[in-house]
Amino acid sequence: MSTRKLNVLVYTGTGTTIASVRQCIYTLRRLLSPNYAVIPLTESALLKEPWAPTAVLLVVPGGADLNYCRVLNGTGNRIIDAFVRRGGSYLGFCAGGYYGCARCEFEVGHPERGMEVVGSRELGFFLGTCRGGAFAGFRYASEVGARAVRLDVRKEAFAGAGVLPESFRSYYNGGGVFVDAGRMGEAGVEVLASYEEELNVDGGEGTAALVYCKVGAGGVILTGPHPEFAAVNLEPHPDVEGYDEVISALAEDDEHRTNFLKACLAKLGLEVNHDNTSIPSLSKLYLSALDPEVVGGLLTSFDTIIDKDGKGRELIRGENDTFLIERQDSRWEAVDDLSSALESAHISTKDSGAAKSRYDAGQAAAVDGLVDYNKVLKTVVPHETSWPGPKETPYFNHADYYASLQEFRRREAEAYEWGDTLMYGEVVTSTNTLLEKNTSLLAQLPTGFTMAATTQIAGRGRGTNVWIAPPGCMIFSTVVNHPAHLGQDRPVVFIQYLAAIAIVEAVRSYDGRLRDGAYADIPIRLKWPNDVYAQDPANPWRDTAKKVPNFVKIGGILTNCAYSAGNYQMVVGVGINTTNGQPTTSLDALLTRFSQRHNLPPFRIERLLARLLTRFESLYRDFVRNGFTRDMEERYYDAWLHSGQVVTLEAEGGVTAKVVGITRDWGLLKAQELGIDGRATGKVWALQSDENSFDFWKGLVKRKV
Incomplete structure (x- = not known):
């Protein structure tokens, strides 16, 4: 069967924010449908289900990356790393960008604010440090520090990408800068866009807002700002001074933002939808x-x-x-x-x-x-x-x-x-x-x-x-x-x-x-x-x-x-x-x-x-x-594809069995157990899935008959 991968998975586990997940799914579905299915991925599914074989892209949206570490360090990160190195792609927005670096530095020197975060990160797709906030004023669960930051696009990183803006304004709220990314070309790092305005932290050479990293057979894009945030989905906050102007500025540059995002997705090898029409409304x-x-x-x-x-x-x-x-x-x-x-x-x-x-x-x-x-x-x-x-x-x-x-x-x-x-x-x-x-x-x-x-x-x-x-x-x-x-x-x-x-x-x-x-x-x-x-x-x-x-x-x-x-x-x-x-x-x-x-x-x-x-x-x-x-x-x-197919019963220590049909009582998969010599042992098993969302043929469990 074909190995073409059609799933774009958006992580929705501990640490992500509802707003970031919704903006991410909305934008990706608009840009990638009907070529891919954009699907939420829980932390349990990431850790336990066979999602990697059918996925082309894993997206980690904004939130708090310390919580990502808490639930994904170890097993989760090994799964993500293997997925990328075997040819998958990773896209990290804001907190997902911090999370994909070798080191995170956030609000260093301001422990009194209760937001200082300093430490290494396991994935290390970007071998350096992501340092933030790039601009002052961030508060968790607030728009007080939100702004429309202007990004200069590095067109040389997008060969053959078509229409690209020289610059555009993107939503920003607490993201970092990828320190000295401009010096890491020999390590497979490309700066995709840089901050135009003066930063609140030392960003080193490149003032990189978005970077691309070649990792094994796969590709990674990490962002400081939120180019996935569409102005139309931002709600007014009368209590936040200047926020209406932020929304207006983002709306003016929305076409540029969309074209830039399309180029980023194409750089990761995805086939984007070049039709700019919106998701249709419901009909009668x-x-x-x-x-x-x-x-x-x-x-x-x-x-x-x-x-x-x-x-x-x-x-x-x-x-x-x-x-x-x-x-x-x-x-x-x-x-x-x-x-x-x-x-x-x-x-x-x-x-x-x-x-x-x-x-x-x-x-x-x-x-x-x-x-x-x-x-x-x-x-x-x-x-x-x-x-x-x-x-x-x-x-x-x-x-x-x-x-x-x-x-x-x-x-x-x-x-x-x-x-x-x-x-x-x-x-x-x-x-x-x-x-x-x-x-x-x-x-x-x-x-x-x-x-x-x-x-x-x-x-x-x-x-x-x-x-x-x-x-x-x-x-x-x-x-x-x-x-x-x-x-x-x-x-x-x-x-x-x-x-x-x-x-x-x-x-x-x-x-x-x-x-x-x-x-x-x-x-x-x-x-x-x-x-x-x-x-x-x-x-x-x-x-x-x-x-x-x-x-x-x-x-x-x-x-x-x-x-x-x-x-x-x-x-x-x-x-x-x-x-x-x-x-x-x-x-x-x-x-x-x-x-x-x-x-x-x-x-x-x-x-x-x-x-x-x-x-x-x-x-x-x-x-x-x-x-x-x-x-x-x-x-x-x-009409089916499975006669004689050999399956592995992972829950039974790797026992193999040959599919011979379905049971006539409850329609379960019927298989003959095979010995180490490949011959039937005489045992017949009725198999059912562990009900994962990605592949019934992974996680088959046997039911005695």
Whole structure:
């Protein structure tokens, strides 16, 4: 399988500040999506989980580096150092910059202030000292010492970087200067930017504000200031003299700051997003049905969870989100109330006229700044007489979807219900979150109710992971109410395997022919338990001579389950790169590279969604009747990547075992234990993951059977 690394991890453990973490994640997602997933990394995950093999960059944000030392000295720092020396990258902002140096000196000679910090640091990526504060006035948890410092950019350090400013102003609050960095060129140190103003400490040659260090096979950038802080995310502090001017100065130089940061990330080998558009805002959710009259009945079933506010608006107040039901005669009311909805989510509305234009309820406008999307009112537009038209949903053709659904149902005798009702949003937080986290709404939804989207801005993966879901990715979640009395003989764990089989068979039978169709040779595979892989069209062979294919991830399955009213209520989420080439590859690219039949039409998301739902429904109905049959098991094995794979049971002292399948009771991984001679010992183990967020195949633990 491909070794391409897609995770950018932001450390969020002891010592980091909430503001620094939020600014860091916001800026990195804006500059790196959809090419990478920017994911929070706790101190426990850093110390115990196998994050390094899938990470391209570790980011340590601002805070207090003494606390970093307290929890990471020893084991943590050895893990970080090995990650970098083996080719990873490290980016330390402010406290993360101090932490990456061989020595930290902060407020030396001022013990009366209670802030003096002096001592060596284990990582030592920069072999010298970071000395601060570079400017006077710092106070912990305060903006009193904050300022907009001007940085002179060393363009010679960014060969081929494109547009770069001569200088720009950056947020600063307590950072240091990298002493004598200008003399360390022979040690692999480059000054990326220097302070223009006179410093409060001796910075030596270079007055270096940001440095790059070559460390083993990897690269490191350390900063004194906070170039990741965007002015739009800074809140006014009337009690701090001159702070408004700081925000204004930073706002004026924001484009320069962004271009400089892009150059820094590119220097670390990352592929940045050169589109300066902001993260899109949430769009309306359009509720429709194959038979539009069904929508009215569904709304009636919502009566017990709909209430009216003081303005007479119909609201569903879910456990995580609030939904406004915007019937055809209430659209203008929603626009009138838009400003208050944005304010409740902490979106600035200083210019109310501009805000109403930018955040028009019918548009997927861009949002600048941090937003609590859980607090944004979600508008649901029911279509009780017709399907949404192209003006309302320009990126999803409802007529194509429903026509395809009917076409495939004529070929699938067991498919006649799933996908009948569809809620679609051009831009949503997460289709799984909107259903699974709002249990009162979920309890009213029938099996087969589906939510689809064009773009997710908070897509979820396993554990704390996020799923990169740019336009061109088929994104949907479907409700499955699995009767609890079937739980013993028809365990819910197998439903994710049914979804996996459905994905492969839907792609291969996109033309409607389940066997020997025109799309049957598309090289799509399954990685246990919930990832979808495909042969990389750009680099198809891991070993060309032996014809060992190279696979990359193109999708995944996320299942959530809760019990309610005699059912296991499952939300099965699926994301598949369909027409988008980033961050890995897409079904369309596979079609062009591997199809043995020429001139096949590209995949349409609407048609593929309909095909997948009909396949999934047919498989589920067979499962309810007959259980997870031998035929289903063989179809799953035909598509997976693991037959004969040897795994190491780390918790058992390095015992090895060969994968032979999944258990038929609870869907665990079944493996034959191997002796030191590589032969089977006769023992068979059922394996499950330790539930780390990064790799199910690391940390496998055995369960006796």
